[in-house]
Amino acid sequence: MLSRITFLVLYYFVICHVSNTEGFHQRLPPQTPHTPRRSTSLNCAGSKDPSLASLTLFSPSKVNLFLRIIRKRDDGFHDLASLFCAIGLGDTLNLESADTDVFTCNMPGVPVDSSNLVVRALNLVREKTGNEGKKFKINLHKECPAQAGLGGGSGNAATAMFAVNELLGRPATMDQLVEWSGELGSDITFFLSKGTAYCTGRGEVMEDVEIE
Secondary structure (H helix, E strand, O other): OHHHHHHHHHHHHHHHOEOOOOOOOEOOOOOOOOOOOOHHHOOOOOOOOOOOOEEEEEEEEEEEEEEEEEEEOOOOOEEEEEEEEEEEEEEEEEEEEEOOOEEEEOOOOOOOOOOOHHHHHHHHHHHHHOOOOOEEEEEEEOOOOOOOOOOHHHHHHHHHHHHHHHHOOOOOOHHHHHHHHOOOOOOHHHHHOOOEEEEEOOOOEEEEOOOO
């Protein structure tokens, strides 16, 4: 009975935080008026300017509005069909240029070594774009509970990919980021969508859904 109550409380909390922000967006100082931007059209002013040295982004989590498991694949994954929707419950990721790589996180138990998806995303973008020599200090402030089925870690990885690409001057296109994201995990591709998407395959085959 307790587990059912816990589930209902969590479900109510998540639904109350359903976001209309469609993907992650840049966190600006409170005195700066802004409107949330879609992840696919986020335009950080001056991002092509090499003087841009830091970036702070909101990293959303998600809910599955429905989920159908189709079959188990030979590679051990499952083919699925699901409608993913980004929600306003999420984390904050800050990246800045540095002399050496440093990754920190406020939540106890979250790994801060090379196994973390944020670090893997950073390394992937640097490798793909030929920028292995660029170093970053990254701080992840988590509010989304870990291992809660809300895709928080996947959202962090997608946000890191986007942010690193911005700080490098956008050497990769958004389509390339989407393509590369499938190498990191099944749900990461979704967080580079417009916020609501129909996902198939392992979850990495994505079709944006417009919600009126």
